[in-house]
Amino acid sequence: MKKYIASLLLLALFCQSLLAQDLSQQIEPGRQNSIEQTKKPYVIFISADGFRHDYAEKYQAKNLLALREKGVKAIAMKPSFPSVTFSNHYTLVTGMYPSRHGIVNNSFYDPKKGQIYVKTDPKAVKDSTWYGGVPIWVLAEQQKMLSAAFYWLGSETAVLGVRPTYWYNFNNRIPMDVRIEAVKNWLLLPEEKRPHLINFYFPEVDVAGHHFGADSKETAAAVKLVDDCVGEMVKLTKDVGLEVNFVFVSDHGMTNADNTNTMTLPSIIDEEKFIVPNGDALLQIYAKDKKNIKPLYRSLKKEAVDFDVYLTNKMPKRWHYRAKDNKDGRIGDIILIPRLPKIFNLTGKPTTIGKHGFDNEMPDMQAVFYAWGPAFKEGLTIQPFENVNVYPLLAKILGLSFDHKIDGDIKVLAPILK
Template sequence: MRYMILLLLLSNIAFSQDTTQYKVEGRHNSAAAQQQPYVILISADGFRYDYAEKYQAEHLLELGKEGVKAASMIPSFPSVTFPNHYSIATGLYPSHHGIVNNTFYDPGKNENYSMGNKPKVRDGAWYGGTPLWVLAEQQQMVSASMFWVGSEADVKGVRPSYYYNYSERIPMESRIKAVKDWLTLPEDQRPHFITFYVSEPDHAGHRFGPEAIETAQAVREVDSIIYQLTEAVRTTGLPVNFIFVSDHGMTAVDREHPLPTPAAIDTNKFLIPASGTMMVLHAKDKTDIQPLYETLKKEEAHYKVYLKTNAPAELHYNDTDDRMNRIGDILLIPEWPYVFSTRKPGAGHHGFPPLQVKDMHATFMAWGPAFKEHMSIPSFENVNVYPLIAEILKLKITEPIDGRKEVLHNILK
């Protein structure tokens, strides 16, 4: 067992040091694709809906003012990184695309998926839906990815024409240069859809909390990165549209009173693949579900307990929605500001139901030739970004999605 753990750790270290740009040979834009505009979809992890104003991200505030800015963007539940980045990319709720948490158990495979397990992150068999880069490539439009959840995997057998495996070792100036280089390729090879991911201010928010000076600094660093990226792209003279989003927000939690794992849970009978802002239980024997549920229901204290069959419809996270059978049999959802933990929790957390905890809300801004100017819009769900980008690029959506074109159609010129 120790040998296997060591191999996994060494494997992940090797993956994290990979700074190679990968190119899929033989891809070209069709003549029709070459006539379309360009979209760069940017995500700053954990960039809460109010961070730009709160910490005076001057460049983002100006860009949002010039184009379109939403009051907030509502993440899907659970409001954590992998499910929401992939919901933005597919237009599907997590229960529909299958990435139901950062770490989860698949009973059919009898395996855990974890965002830290690089071989599984890069295995397309875990991912449902049709991500935007796959949709583009299927319709002979070249795409590129400077990181995004799912972009390293062969989803439906397809990766972006140009992509990098996620690595913090790639300097930011090199990432920005890569985007500019892509946009200066010959027209038949030039990507019209590009994703660009930044890991801050999520790290700072977790470690120091959303009110900390370190988080403010991280927000301003992101602001500087966006400015550098937009300036580099501007020199190409191309009609590039920018969409700046985040996956979720961040909130301060009660660090002095973490919730323990309820004593009624027998870990010989139940698997617990995830905890924190949602404790997930999978029963080894289904006859154990109801008795434990009834016991936990009587003992509820600073958390709500649900069966997969009676989870609130607003979460889109229940038996009816569970297309890949990956949602736990029993879900324990803490009441804000509490979290499940065996030690003192970190200062900042996300994952709470976004319709109950406003701090979970994310950011949405858009600017460029396709967008109206000086426009403010109300909050909306993140699954609606997918049909917006498809409309800009004139991509035909080929399978049912949860996002609706009419939600954001009016922000386009």
């Protein structure tokens, strides 16, 4: 009986925790499009997490293959370093390298705050003080253009005091058809209440790639799901009678790693002297006392067999991830990067086979970029480009001006516009 009662109590607590997660749409009150903005184009900006540059061909994503032929396809899109989810999703909406917008990894330490940012910590994710730059929805709202987001890093917090007009707290419990229906409902709103920018995020391909690998039937099924949903989204825009521009991207690619013979934290790293957030494709080591950096670096260089060791001021320039780029000191003093198929595993628990976060020039790390709609040329294939250039493209299509400094340049993607 005691066990039964305890089980009921645990179940009740679990149900209360689920109820505490607000699954409903959040609406910022008192906003509407200015008369000028009601005349502007519409953009649906879609990210399929972990959708490698070759997945559409590899898994015959029929809708995406057809849609990109009616618009623009890049051979690949180069993610920013490190090629991880949080860093690159925030780069895509700010036009800034991770070292400059501040989300330098999925998990990292801020010595000024004395805190570790962890992607699984809702409190950190919703704390606006971690986020730099001006997200594209903030730019839109500042200029009296309404925006919406069905999941996107940064949309749950008020960056610069501003959220999208319509947004959702991230969770995996809202069915996909409900998410698609939300997009339709946004587009059916009266023009003064209708968002001109919609951010939409798919996690499924990344999840399948991590757990089953890039070449698995599960990843193929996840690609098909995303492809079907994109097809439905295009159909609904026709049903509501609106001409909409679509930009379909991913944050990074995926590769298979050796998840059996993993590396632990090198024993010569004294955790009394150094802070090391969890990681597998990138370890950042933060010294509590800077005098300990050089001795540890020299020792690690001697010991390193299956990983490379960098001082922050000696990182490859092309990564834009050096000491001079180091916003708020969030990049570690020493960086360890495993040599594939090797990866780090600091927890000692089983880890997944699919990984990313590696050198952003690796073929398997390359992301996808397709765009179609009235703003874009048709039947155009372009060379690979850096993902920092998507932000000025979105601003250009939406007719939004900005004068703050970014790393992207509209000149890179201007030729794809009509």
